[in-house]
Amino acid sequence: MKHLFVLNDAPYGSERSYNALRLTRHLLKAGGEEVKIFLIGDAAACAKSGQKVAPGYYNIADMLAMIIRHGGEAGVCGTCMDARGITDAELIAGAPRSTMDQLTAWTQWADKVLVF
Template identity: 35%
Template sequence: MTSILMVAHDSPYGSEKLYNALRIALAMQEHADQPVNQRLFLMSDAVVAALAGQQTPDLSYHIGQMIELLLAQGVPVNLCKTCAEARGLTEDKIIDGVQIGTLIELSHWTLHSDKVLHL
């Protein structure tokens, strides 16, 4: 089974970089010929994507729902602890199932992945 780590850095709504990264992750889960072991680690402004209770205007994409879909598909989603703390994000403010992780955890994920994508 291929193991893929996606590390995202960009804010959820300032550009479409994170949106497209999540689209790729969802497509890999849904359309892979063989099972894929994915992990998603959010850093920098991307941690805000895990904020619970997001409300987006009609007809726009919803980053929070995309993260919830990945979680439902069994994809672990972790936030950089330092980045989350700098932005006031605590476990009670994030989407259920998202974990606050550390660079040590990211290092382990990196070392145990076949492919690492920085988006």
């Protein structure tokens, strides 16, 4: 099955983005699933490299990178990046600047769209 996850929340504060990535990771582990993640609004910061968190606390950029390494795709809303002062060079590998056209295409591709 093809799943599109649309994340809206900042990487820290609420646990919505964290829980979305946990579910994404488990879907990939289950096998036979295709996953795409679109980061929009405050979730654009989830793909920012160089995040430093307290010991023992999850690092959302590392979680996203692991999902990408295991076959998931990611895109980051370019307009949302610009509004938050995030440059292309600051994004983790495999999570490029993206567009609403890409989100539209991914939505049409998906069997299920999950919004967090």
